[in-house]
Amino acid sequence: MARACLCAATLALAACAGPNDDAQDDAATAAADVEPLMRVAGGEAVEMDASAPFDVTAHGAFDQPWALAFAPGTRTLFVTEKPGTLKFMVLPGGQIGTVSGVPAVDYGKQGGLGDVAFLPGEASSTLSGRTVYLTWVEAGENDTRGAALGRGRLVCDTALACRIDGLEVIWRQQPKTEGRNHFSHRIAFSPDGRYLFLASGERDQKEPAQDLATNLGKVLRLNLDGTPAAGNPFADRGGVSREVWSYGHRNILGLAFDRAGRLWDLEHGPAGGDELNLVEPGVNYGWPLVSNGDHYDGTPIPGHATRPDLRPAAVGWTPIIGPGDLIFASGARWPQWASDALIPAMPAQSLVVVAMDGTTAKEEARYAFPERIRAIVEAPDGALWLSEDREGGRLLRLTPKS
Numbered sequence: 001m002a003r004a005c006l007c008a009a010t011l012a013l014a015a016c017a018g019p020n021d022d023a024q025d026d027a028a029t030a031a032a033d034v035e036p037l038m039r040v041a042g043g044e045a046v047e048m049d050a051s052a053p054f055d056v057t058a059h060g061a062f063d064q065p066w067a068l069a070f071a072p073g074t075r076t077l078f079v080t081e082k083p084g085t086l087k088f089m090v091l092p093g094g095q096i097g098t099v100s101g102v103p104a105v106d107y108g109k110q111g112g113l114g115d116v117a118f119l120p121g122e123a124s125s126t127l128s129g130r131t132v133y134l135t136w137v138e139a140g141e142n143d144t145r146g147a148a149l150g151r152g153r154l155v156c157d158t159a160l161a162c163r164i165d166g167l168e169v170i171w172r173q174q175p176k177t178e179g180r181n182h183f184s185h186r187i188a189f190s191p192d193g194r195y196l197f198l199a200s201g202e203r204d205q206k207e208p209a210q211d212l213a214t215n216l217g218k219v220l221r222l223n224l225d226g227t228p229a230a231g232n233p234f235a236d237r238g239g240v241s242r243e244v245w246s247y248g249h250r251n252i253l254g255l256a257f258d259r260a261g262r263l264w265d266l267e268h269g270p271a272g273g274d275e276l277n278l279v280e281p282g283v284n285y286g287w288p289l290v291s292n293g294d295h296y297d298g299t300p301i302p303g304h305a306t307r308p309d310l311r312p313a314a315v316g317w318t319p320i321i322g323p324g325d326l327i328f329a330s331g332a333r334w335p336q337w338a339s340d341a342l343i344p345a346m347p348a349q350s351l352v353v354v355a356m357d358g359t360t361a362k363e364e365a366r367y368a369f370p371e372r373i374r375a376i377v378e379a380p381d382g383a384l385w386l387s388e389d390r391e392g393g394r395l396l397r398l399t400p401k402s
Contacts, residue, residue: 034332034382038075040397042094052367053336053401054384058394059094062087065387065395067115067325068377071130071154073123075380079387079395082112086134089395090159091379097160101152101167103136106145109180111137114147117187119224128156132164133196135185138172146173147185149198149226170226174215174240177203182251184267186325191261195229196222197245199252199265206288209248212241217287219252219265219279221245233282248285248310249277254326258356259339264314266326266343269293270301272318276326276341277311278359286310292318314361321345321352324374324389328356333382333400340364344373346389351376369396 043057064082071078075091078099084107086099105112114135122130132154139145152167173183184201202209202217209217212234220243221229228235228242235242254266254276263279272293277285290310291301304312324344331338341354341361349372355364373396374389384398 034330035380037333037381037383037399038092038379040092040094043397046370046396049368054367054398055401057397057399059397060089060096060395061392062387062395063391063393064112064389065375065393066113068375068385068387068395069116069118070377070379071118071127072120073125074127076127077377077379077385077395078116080113080116080134082114083107084113084136086113086116086164088162095160097162099154099162099164101164102134103138103148103150103167106137106139106180111145111180111183114183114185115187117189119193120189121193126156127154127162130154133187134164134167135187135198137180137183137185138169140176144176144178145180146176146203147183147200148172149185149187151224151226171198171220171222171243173200173203177205177216179204182268184249184252186252186255188255188257188263191257194224196224196226197255197263198222199249199255201251202249202287204251209250209287210284210289212237212244212247213239215240215243217247217249218244219246219249219255219263221281245281246279246283246285248283248287248289250287250291253324254343255279256326256328256341258328258341259330260358262359264326264328264341266323268322269316269318269320271296271298272320273301273313274317274320274323275313276315276343276354276361277313280311283311284309286312292316293320314359315354315363317363320347321350322347323352325376327376327378329384330378330382332378334384342376342384344376344386346372346374349373351386 046056066082067080078088084105117133138148149171152164156162181204182201184199186199188197198220208214251268252265270293273291329337343352351367353365372389375387386396
């Protein structure tokens, strides 16, 4: 698949990658930089359909694992548990450690502890001293709640016991609302490391996604300290509008940059209409004015074709796949997926592969799993790690079929 380069507004985020018309060259470059495939201890083989191009082993057991992140420069995999605990797995041995100093969360339905992320520029072989970002749901007054973003310093006293010092809330959803759905709160750093992009769901309220006086139903572009970044498209409106990069979003559970520096989001539709979107500044993606799905009570929603002024999805799914996360494969171990989008689908219980050709996208393959899967991350050695979306959810390690 070709890697076309979109040298437009995205250039404000990072230098545009050079063109490459051969995905195999991409994969070869990535493979040259990857470390040898690890032998990870303690894995239990998971039986998969023979058509799957990977072997799967299961590791550990976690309480509703929500997000996965490797600390840059290490083989340590961090796992957020939705009820409110942050843990980590030290590879290749598979020992499990716990991080204290995590904030209290408002847990229930879709709410709880959310994403975990580390500054890419702080790569180090040691864990202590690096900056860590967390998102979570915090309670408000009168039975309201909203997502929050915090930043602190990771300190490790032993190999399996760390804490977060000085955790400070640097951003909040405004306003807090009733209900416990559609928080989104996914984090993505720009390729140049200067900005933090944050997904903010519309809290199952619909109309706020079109209201630039709130930061609900938006993709936000922030400085690393959580303040609005200069040059955002609605900065002249003041208030939380200064944070907004794009709007008209529903419930974003995937947010990632591709290898050419373009930002994509992956969001849940209502009864139908899950979406993969190329996210660009100032663009309105239509929710709740248009959708390729209907309301849950069967009430129809006008389709995207009725409003050409609103941006349609690059790929849509009806019936839904229920996406949980999004990454773009490096091709280091998976040359057939070089630069493709990899999507864990929860109710579909599948890993969905979307072939990318510049800004054109099309589902290419779907591989069934025995349980719901939510999060995905690529390890330093090129293996893929996924999490099962359940109590006692295991981490699944995918390696090319031997």
